[in-house]
Amino acid sequence: MREDLLAQLDEWHEEDKFEEIVDAIMEIPAEDRDDVLISHLGRAMNNLERYEEAIEQFLTIAEEGKEDPLWHYRMGLAHYYLDQYDDALREFEIADQLDPEDEDTLEFLDSIRSKMAEEQEPLEDSDAEPIAQPIVMPVPDLDTNIDLVNFWDDSEQAAEQYVSDPPTEDLIASVEEELVFKLPAFYIQMMKLHNGGIPQNKSFPIGGTASGAQEHIMISGILGIGREKQHSLCGDSGSRFVIEHGGYPEVGVVICDCPSESAVVMLDYRSSGNDGEPEVIYVDKESNYQITRLAPNFEAFIRGLVNEEMYDIEQ
CATH class of the missing domain: 1.25.40.10 (Tetratricopeptide repeat domain)
Known part of the structure; x- marks a missing residue:
């Protein structure tokens, strides 16, 4: 047969x-x-x-x-x-x-x-707001695909605050309508396999210091598609809540929260439009909402995450 x-x-x-x-x-x-x-x-x-x-x-x-x-x-x-x-x-x-x-x-x-x-040809945009440009560290050149089975840290905290059932097409559509932005295809596929959570690797390299030490940002978790869990896109501590109560720029969607309550990782749709492929940025409230570009798209951001042990000073 x-x-x-x-x-x-x-x-x-x-x-x-x-x-x-x-x-x-x-x-x-x-x-x-x-x-x-x-x-x-x-x-x-x-x-x-x-x-x-x-x-x-x-x-x-x-x-x-x-x-x-x-x-x-x-x-x-x-x-x-x-x-x-x-x-x-x-x-x-x-x-x-x-x-x-x-x-x-x-x-x-x-x-x-x-x-x-x-x-790569430069675009003229006199009205563009100034954006912090760090020394960008290259995303690791991976010759294999992401191991989504071992990507997540399935702790009790993650299950309680982040992880929801896989989203249906109707739920995805309603969340996108509420957010007014089309979510990246790679993100949607990830969430269909594991809807939100805390990754094993939570650091993303962003540059270097004068002494040559590598700098990075940290995330706490990745918001899933839904409303049920507190840390989901439309949950009690979701994207709209964080933007409105934190005064963050209206450039897109908060996709990751961070250990620092004054910082978030966002999908930035300014260049792509609401239905395009957004960049990923880091916004630091304590530094007058300074914006740092992290990756050209969500998949590149996920592929660039590394283990925080890389930044252990004692090592």
Whole structure:
């Protein structure tokens, strides 16, 4: 039966019958879909230009795909057509490392680098407010995908204050409507797997001191999608509450709280618009609401988190 199904999926792919592929696989319960079926599903969604859904599917088999150049190629393709060039570049570079000289991969790499070079041209914006520009530390060059199984610190505190059930599509839509901002696709997928919580790694490098010591910011937890838990996007200590009561700038969504009650990490939509891919910033109330850019998008921020033990002075 399984071999017949796989043969049928390949036949439909050759005939460009991508909807039939999606419908057939979606009829199979999610728990019964293995990495082969999910690969077929994600490929078909890419061909149907349902790129965000394709990424969501591929992320569920990230562990199986980390050494597979085709998995990285398909992830890169989805990010490319979503204009997420940083993410696309990372995936295609890994695909090239795993399968050197693949012509399609090299073509995408050339195209991405050309587009990113164009975006580097300075933009004139005389009305832009001054933003603190630290010595930016590079996000670690990861050649594997995020281990979402071991990403979280599932303590009692996290369960009580942060973690909610996986969000439904209706809940996501209602939260986005309340916040007036579209949440990043990568964040939504993370929350579908683990809705809010305290990560194992809570530090993010932001620069260096005059003495050469590395500086960083700390987060306490990541707000989940919902209203039930205190530390969720629309909870009692959620984004709107923190912005309104803390006087933080109306630039987007508070996504992480911090050990310091005078600082937050936010999704900043000023450059992207309310429906675009926001940057991630750190806002320090005690420093006259100074804004520090952390990452170009939420996924880069998550990938840049490191363990606070790295900053143990005694070490």
